[in-house]
Amino acid sequence: MTANPAHTALWPAPHASGAVDATVHVPGSKSVTNRALVLAALASEPGWLRRPLRSRDTLLMADALRAMGIEIEEGVGPDGTGEAWRVLPTGLRGPATVDVGNAGTVMRFLPPVAALADGPVRFDGDPRSYERPLNGVIDALRHLGARIDDDGRGTLPLTVHGGGALDGGTVSVDASSSSQFVSALLLSAPRFNQGVEVRHTGSTLPSVPHIRMTVDMLRAVGAQVDSPESGGEPDVWRVTPGALLGRDLTIEPDLSNAQPFLAAALVTGGRVVVPDWPARTTQGGDRLREIFTEMGGSCELTEYGLVFTGSGSVHGIDVDLGDVGELAPGVAAVAALADSPSTLRGVAHLRLHETDRLAALTKEINELGGDVTETADGLHIRPRPLHGGVFHTYEDHRMATAGAVIGLAVEGVRIENVATTAKTMPDFPDLWTGMLGA
Numbered sequence: 237m238t239a240n241p242a243h244t245a246l247w248p249a250p251h252a253s254g255a256v257d258a259t260v261h262v263p264g265s266k267s268v269t270n271r272a273l274v275l276a277a278l279a280s281e282p283g284w285l286r287r288p289l290r291s292r293d294t295l296l297m298a299d300a301l302r303a304m305g306i307e308i309e310e311g312v313g314p315d316g317t318g319e320a321w322r323v324l325p326t327g328l329r330g331p332a333t334v335d336v337g338n339a340g341t342v343m344r345f346l347p348p349v350a351a352l353a354d355g356p357v358r359f360d361g362d363p364r365s366y367e368r369p370l371n372g373v374i375d376a377l378r379h380l381g382a383r384i385d386d387d388g389r390g391t392l393p394l395t396v397h398g399g400g401a402l403d404g405g406t407v408s409v410d411a412s413s414s415s416q417f418v419s420a421l422l423l424s425a426p427r428f429n430q431g432v433e434v435r436h437t438g439s440t441l442p443s444v445p446h447i448r449m450t451v452d453m454l455r456a457v458g459a460q461v462d463s464p465e466s467g468g469e470p471d472v473w474r475v476t477p478g479a480l481l482g483r484d485l486t487i488e489p490d491l492s493n494a495q496p497f498l499a500a501a502l503v504t505g506g507r508v509v510v511p512d513w514p515a516r517t518t519q520g521g522d523r524l525r526e527i528f529t530e531m532g533g534s535c536e537l538t539e540y541g542l543v544f545t546g547s548g549s550v551h552g553i554d555v556d557l558g559d560v561g562e563l564a565p566g567v568a569a570v571a572a573l574a575d576s577p578s579t580l581r582g583v584a585h586l587r588l589h590e591t592d593r594l595a596a597l598t599k600e601i602n603e604l605g606g607d608v609t610e611t612a613d614g615l616h617i618r619p620r621p622l623h624g625g626v627f628h629t630y631e632d633h634r635m636a637t638a639g640a641v642i643g644l645a646v647e648g649v650r651i652e653n654v655a656t657t658a659k660t661m662p663d664f665p666d667l668w669t670g671m672l673g674a
């Protein structure tokens with residue numbers, strides 16, 4: 237097989253000649269878009285998604301739902317402004333084939349939807365999707381009444397033999413490897429005959445804000461959900477069966493994808509404005525305001541958006557990123573350029589993401605002259621003068637954006653396969669050069 241030239245191509249990461257000063261319109265949230273698509277597909281009336289993220293992960297989600305019979309029309313919104321998708325829910329059908337790519341949201345959120353379809357739904361994806369854990373979803377669905385054929389490894393590929401309905405009920409899940417196990421079961425649960433009670437049994441639970449996002453979005457379409465935050469038992473969520481409303485939802489900017497742009501302000505001592513930064517949000521990326529302030533910047537949240545300003549100094553940080561693992565690659569990149577060491581904790585589960593992110597960050601930063609060591613649950617980063625070289629990305633969008641941040645401060649960094657950013661931000665190279673005024 238010949239290598240895909242886009243995967244071996246090297247992108248010279250732009251070096252910043254001075255402080256950046258830019259306004260960056262960050263595209264819509266992957267996590268919100270893919271939840272909104274699933275909930276709209278399960279609703280009892282049509283719905284709208286305005287300013288959806290158009291990226292590999294969200295197009296895979298839309299195509300998968302279409303394969304199961306849902307109509308999704310891509311166009312402009314009812315008032316003629318901006319991109320909007322109209323979702324027309326119909327009976328979920330099999331036989332169907334779903335390509336999950338390497339999208340955690342697609343591989344975890346859709347098997348429960350497929351259990352409601354009328355026929356078999358086959359799931360397959362990129363080679364890495366065979367290595368990412370799915371056992372929590374497979375075992376739970378079987379317990380709740382679904383028939384699933386897999387090879388017994390608790391991963392893809394698999395076939396869900398949808399029976400047109402699912403009993404639902406009470407189930408225990410160890411979601412310490414991915415919060416998406418819990419979100420997946422909750423999202424489809426209003427359509428299970430008995431709803432669901434999900435009890436997390438593991439010792440740790442990553443990405444809790446993403447579970448809150450699931451609960452919040454379920455409630456916004458009329459679902460009744462009990463959660464730990466609403467006075468329920470710790471680590472237990474209950475969803476009552478019931479019809480879901482169609483919504484007209486404007487998708488927030490992806491705050492995790494705002495990270496490289498804010499990092500640019502931080503490492504160059506410049507200023508970046510992100511319009512439409514929500515005043516209230518369940519996106520974990522909102523933690524960037526606190527994390528990057530501790531690392532040397534300052535921010536102001538106005539009605540227009542977030543204004544983030546670097547001070548010219550970048551400090552190390554000791555931080556538990558268990559709630560916001562998505563931010564770890566970008567925090568590691570900034571930490572490698574800081575004036576003091578950093579420790580990133582609580583992110584052992586990053587070994588099971590798009591790639592083993594702890595190993596990848598360690599290797600790539602060290603190959604540029606850095607001093608990073610892996611710990612059991614994170615990274616120690618001791619800043620050292622870095623030099624140029626190839627930054628390999630392992631088909632991981634967040635490795636590519638992390639490499640771009642280092643490239644701002646270090647001349648001669650070349651990013652392998654920057655096109656991999658298409659997973660959640662296909663416009664990244666243009667947004668990046670636009671920010672730099674190139």
Ligand SMILES: O=C(O)C1=C[C@@H](OP(=O)(O)O)[C@@H](O)[C@H](O)C1
Pocket residue numbers: 266267268340341413414415416419442443446447561562585
């Ligand atoms: O539910 C979601 O939308 C996500 C949950 C998190 O997954 P993990 O809990 O597997 O880290 C996060 O890292 C991922 O990017 C998106």
Ligand SMILES: C=C(OP(=O)(O)O)C(=O)O
Pocket residue numbers: 338339340341561562589590634660
């Ligand atoms: C972990 C991530 O993605 P996924 O939804 O594929 O798990 C991520 O975007 O950082």
